[in-house]
Amino acid sequence: SQELEQSPQSLIVQEGKNLTINCTSSKTLYGLYWYKQKYGEGLIFLMMLQKGGEEKSHEKITAKLDEKKQQSSLHITASQPSHAGIYLCGADGQGGKLIFGQGTELSVKP
Amino acid sequence: DAGVIQSPRHEVTEMGQEVTLRCKPISGHNSLFWYRQTMMRGLELLIYFNNNVPIDDSGMPEDRFSAKMPNASFSTLKIQPSEPRDSAVYFCASSLRSSWTDTQYFGPGTRLTVL
Numbered sequence: 001s002q003e004l005e006q007s008p009q010s011l012i013v014q015e016g017k018n019l020t021i022n023c024t025s026s027k028t029l030y031g032l033y034w035y036k037q038k039y040g041e042g043l044i045f046l047m048m049l050q051k052g053g054e055e056k057s058h059e060k061i062t063a064k065l066d067e068k069k070q071q072s073s074l075h076i077t078a079s080q081p082s083h084a085g086i087y088l089c090g091a092d093g094q095g096g097k098l099i100f101g102q103g104t105e106l107s108v109k110p
Numbered sequence: 111d112a113g114v115i116q117s118p119r120h121e122v123t124e125m126g127q128e129v130t131l132r133c134k135p136i137s138g139h140n141s142l143f144w145y146r147q148t149m150m151r152g153l154e155l156l157i158y159f160n161n162n163v164p165i166d167d168s169g170m171p172e173d174r175f176s177a178k179m180p181n182a183s184f185s186t187l188k189i190q191p192s193e194p195r196d197s198a199v200y201f202c203a204s205s206l207r208s209s210w211t212d213t214q215y216f217g218p219g220t221r222l223t224v225l
Contacts, residue, residue: 033210037153043203043214088153090210097166098210102152 002027002093006101013079014109021074021104023089029069031092037103038085046074076106084108114217116202122223128190131220133202134183139215141208144177144187145201147219153201159185160208192224 003026013019023032034046047056049065049072056063060077076083086103093099115134123129135142143158157167159179167177174193179185189196199221203214 031210037216043216045211045213048211092210097168098155100153100155 004101010105033090116217135204139204
């Protein structure tokens with residue numbers, strides 16, 4: 001079965017610093033989703049990537065899918081306290097079911 | 111809107127007992143999801159419903175787990191009999207549509223401890 005591995009598991013950065021979170025799949029990705037989970041606020045969809053080499057940006061967050069479609073990265077530029085939370089990558093697993101990585105907990109120190 | 115409502119917030123039970131978790135989705139949302147979150151396994155999708163119909167229950171770990179959605183405003187997740195390895199935080203979430211690109215609004219979760 002397909003598995004998603006995220007790294008790092010947790011991250012503490014100073015406000016204003018850049019950071020990158022990685023998501024590696026054991027199989028080819030046909031749909032890769034990035035979410036942010038904030039306690040009490042739910043799972044917020046950030047971006048979806050489907051094509052090898054695809055890159056999308058929203059405000060200060062950029063997500064990329066590598067050419068082989070087995071790894072994705074999420075990059076945050078000039079981090080802010082509002083970026084804090086758990087970032088999850090998700091993928092279309094067998095039968096269209098959504099599977100998740102273990103999550104990366106991000107803390108941003110003001 | 112009050113958001114997704116879950117009850118109870120905390121549940122401590124003994125192995126072998128039946129546990130029922132309850133969820134009220136946001137009014138007007140057509141999709142409902144049950145998740146389990148643990149430190150070891152992260153967030154796992156157990157089952158989801160679209161317009162009250164179960165679409166995919168392949169994430170339900172065993173026959174001990176069952177979920178129902180008798181109407182658009184109520185869903186239950188039942189574990190019978192419960193085991194210590196079922197200890198986790200169980201989240202219910204709802205979204206307007208069934209697309210994975212739709213934001214899912216989570217309830218506060220039920221923290222289940224099985225002794």
